[in-house]
Amino acid sequence: MTPRACPSCEGSRAAVFVEERRDHVGGVSYRLYRCSQCGLVYCDPRDPVGPEWYEKAAPRRAVETRSAPRRDARFAWFLGAGLPPGRLLDVGCGGGGFMTAASARGWTATGVDYEERMIALARAEGRDAYCQDFRAFLKGRSAKEFDAVVLFDVLEHDPEPRGLLAAIKPVLKRGGHIAVTLPNESRPAWFGREDFDYPPHHFTRWNVDALRSFLQREGFTVVDLRTVGPSVRWFSEVMFYGLIAPSAVRAARRALFGPQSEGTLTDLYAVASPAPPDAAPDGLKIYLADPARRQRAANIFKYACRVLTYPVAAVLALACRLRPRSGEYLYCLARYDA
Numbered sequence: 001m002t003p004r005a006c007p008s009c010e011g012s013r014a015a016v017f018v019e020e021r022r023d024h025v026g027g028v029s030y031r032l033y034r035c036s037q038c039g040l041v042y043c044d045p046r047d048p049v050g051p052e053w054y055e056k057a058a059p060r061r062a063v064e065t066r067s068a069p070r071r072d073a074r075f076a077w078f079l080g081a082g083l084p085p086g087r088l089l090d091v092g093c094g095g096g097g098f099m100t101a102a103s104a105r106g107w108t109a110t111g112v113d114y115e116e117r118m119i120a121l122a123r124a125e126g127r128d129a130y131c132q133d134f135r136a137f138l139k140g141r142s143a144k145e146f147d148a149v150v151l152f153d154v155l156e157h158d159p160e161p162r163g164l165l166a167a168i169k170p171v172l173k174r175g176g177h178i179a180v181t182l183p184n185e186s187r188p189a190w191f192g193r194e195d196f197d198y199p200p201h202h203f204t205r206w207n208v209d210a211l212r213s214f215l216q217r218e219g220f221t222v223v224d225l226r227t228v229g230p231s232v233r234w235f236s237e238v239m240f241y242g243l244i245a246p247s248a249v250r251a252a253r254r255a256l257f258g259p260q261s262e263g264t265l266t267d268l269y270a271v272a273s274p275a276p277p278d279a280a281p282d283g284l285k286i287y288l289a290d291p292a293r294r295q296r297a298a299n300i301f302k303y304a305c306r307v308l309t310y311p312v313a314a315v316l317a318l319a320c321r322l323r324p325r326s327g328e329y330l331y332c333l334a335r336y337d338a
C-alpha cells in the first residue's frame, strides 16, 4: 500500500514503512512512514479527531482544575531570544500561561485554543484568548498583524502542517518570527516511545533536519534551532512508563482480578460486580475501585520509584549529552522575510 505524499516536502521518493499502530480509543489503525527525502515521520490516514477522542483517551483531564504554568523552559527560551516585544499570537495557548509571561515582558499577546475550559481560564486571568479552530481564527485576523507567532507543541498535532503555516503567513509581519517547539524524533527510544507520540495525538514526528528544511521551504530563515536535553527528569519518566509501569500494572491486575484477567484496570473495574463492602480479603480491591484513589496510588508508586529511576536517569542523561542532537525536545526560531 503506497502512502499519501509526505505532508512536509511532498517528496516523490518512496517513503519507508516504520510501523503500524492501532489506536484503541478510536479503533483506527495507522501506518507510520519515514519520508526518505526530508526525514519526517508521518502517518496514514491523518484524519483529525475531535474533543470526543480526547475525552475518551484522558477522561480525567476534563475535570482537572490545573491552572496555567507560568514557568516553562520553552517560555524562558523564547523570552530570552532577544526579540523586541510587539504583537504576539500564541496558537494552542491553553490556559494562557505563556501569554501572561509574555505580557509581563512587554508583549501584547493574543491566544487561540480548541479547549473551551482552558480559554475560560485564560480569560479569567484577563488574557485576550479565543476558543476557535486555528485556521478559521487566522482567516479572521488582519494581514500582517503579528510580530511573532508561537507554536508550542502544536505542529506535530496538525495533520497538514503546510496548511497550518499557509494560514499563519498572512498574519505575520515581514521580518516577523515564528517559534516552534516539539518532541525530537531522534531522542533516545531505549524504553520505547511514549504513547502520546502516536496518532491521532501526534500525526508527525520531526528531527532537526526535517524541521529546518520544512521551514526553509516555507520561506522562513532559521535563526535558532537546538535540541534540548535529554533531561534527568525525562529519562526518569520514560523509564517509569516504558519499563516499570507495564509490569506494575500487570502485577496489580493479577493480584486484584486473578491470573486470567486481561485489559486495563479501568475496564476490569467497569465490568466487575460490586463486592460487599465487608469482604475483608477484597479490601484493597474495593478501595481502589475509585478512579481518583487509583490515580493517587499510582502517583505514590511513581514517586517511590524515583529513588530508583533518578540515579540511572542521571547517568543516561549525562552520557547522551555527549551525543549531538539527542535531546528530547526541539526549539526553533525562524524569521519570515517574504
Ligand SMILES: [Zn+2]
Pocket: 006, 007, 008, 009, 010, 011, 035, 036, 037, 038, 039, 040
Ligand atoms: Zn518529506
